[in-house]
Amino acid sequence: MASSSATAAALVWFRRDLRLHDNPALWAAVRSGRPLVCAFIDDPDAVAQLAPGRASRWWLHHSLAALSRSIRQRGGQLVLRRGDTTSELVRLCGETGSSEVFWNRGDNPTRDSGDTALAARLADRGVKARGFASGTLFNPATHLNGSGKPYRVFTPFWKACLRAPEPSAALPAPDRLPGAAVTASDNLEDWSLRPQAPDWASGFSQDWEPGEDGALNRLEAFLANELADYPQSRDRPDEDGTSRLSPHLAWGEISPRTIWHTVRDHAERGGSFQGGEKFLSELGWRDFAIYLAHHFGSLRDENFNRQFDHFPWRSNPAGLDAWKRGQTGIPIVDAGMRQLWTTGWMHNRVRMITASFLIKHLGVHWRDGMAWFEDTLVDADLNVNAASWQWVAGSGADAAPYFRIFNPVTQGERFDPQGLYVHRWVPELTGLSGKAVHAPWTRPANELIAAGISLGQTYPAPVTDLKTGREQALDAYQTMKARAAETPEAASLETALGN
């Protein structure tokens, strides 16, 4: 079906790699010397691609607009198509005479196995698929422990990565993208990617600059202003101490190895490397989540530690609803959930606190919290999100033990000591300051009246008593252990998880 002439176009299929620099698939297509067709396909039914949530689709809209501009400036065109991926790729090849499709692999077991099947379907139609790796610092297939098995614990995994050769240098953005004869494209506006009912994302633009330029600007600003203090300030939600590169990474607007080398070059150019090691190790956690999915399959659907299959989760729709709306009456939890809703992002420390509160104090399955984050985070990443939720739940790899239950009040006092983060997102409580803001229900009536707070009226009373919630969580954990011990597979599981 496709033309075999030397001038047949090369089709570059963009996915979660919406960038021109350090894009190996694009680079190889340019080097093939053929005219290019750059395409993005919105496949609503692609289970294999796992459709992004609503906040991510807001990001996608703006990121595609930015990518389209950059491609146009270099003489090409970004073609947008909506429909079944295979059919659209085949159709595009037919329309443009392409005989090869270049893409960067999915970094997700579901997507990768979908890719293999897709490559076979394309081969049947005479189209060659060329896949490249670009989404991680280190190849997830490479590092195994002394017994030849995949690591289950982060520290030895990361040490092994650091002993390996450094990630190769990032590729530059091509100067020119010689476009093939223009082919029809959907109109981005017609895709209605931005949330409409309700349009809660209208304020996101104040916080974010989606697109490759936004990503590179963010990295430069972070290196100049925040990197040196990162090891201390990264845990403080009341400070701007982290890079906020996560949505750019989630959409592939910047590659991890670009970050790696820019951080290292920054030190060599006379900047400080202070903070660099810690910062790069956080990127290592991202690699680890992808590594786990690569070796053990998606963590989205199954407990990594199968003992948790016996966990007695509670049905608590009212609690889940209050949590989503930032109306639990626990200030640091409500602040985090409102930051998420308003900006599409939440500080890492507060993600841990909010997730722990939902799972442990409210007894709600981690999968329900994960689904809400997938829908509302602009940085929603199926591997990282699932691994992180399971980490908090205690069911994941190298997870925090379930019985270590965060107390949201002491967490707030420690990481938001003046209550500034809570004040920002829960303005009802600005009349209280310091530690008092984290536990309004413990304050004397006259103090609350002076602060203009009436619990249950101006701000909710706690949805659960923290002590009771904690005890219920520990009871549930004991129930799980007892149930798991009764199952025949329990002993072998204990052994398997021990390495």
Ligand SMILES: Cc1cc2nc3c(=O)[nH]c(=O)nc-3n(C[C@H](O)[C@H](O)[C@H](O)COP(=O)(O)OP(=O)(O)OC[C@H]3O[C@@H](n4cnc5c(N)ncnc54)[C@H](O)[C@@H]3O)c2cc1C
């Ligand atoms: C319950 C829960 C859910 C999460 N869901 C996501 C998600 O869907 N997408 C996502 O990108 N991150 C997720 N994280 C990890 C982390 O919270 C975010 O990556 C981080 O807050 C992003 O902000 P930043 O870019 O300023 O991070 P920085 O501190 O500047 O870190 C730099 C980069 O390292 C990576 N990183 C940092 N912390 C982690 C971590 N704990 N695990 C894996 N990678 C990390 C991210 O890619 C991040 O952009 C989740 C954490 C928790 C506890």
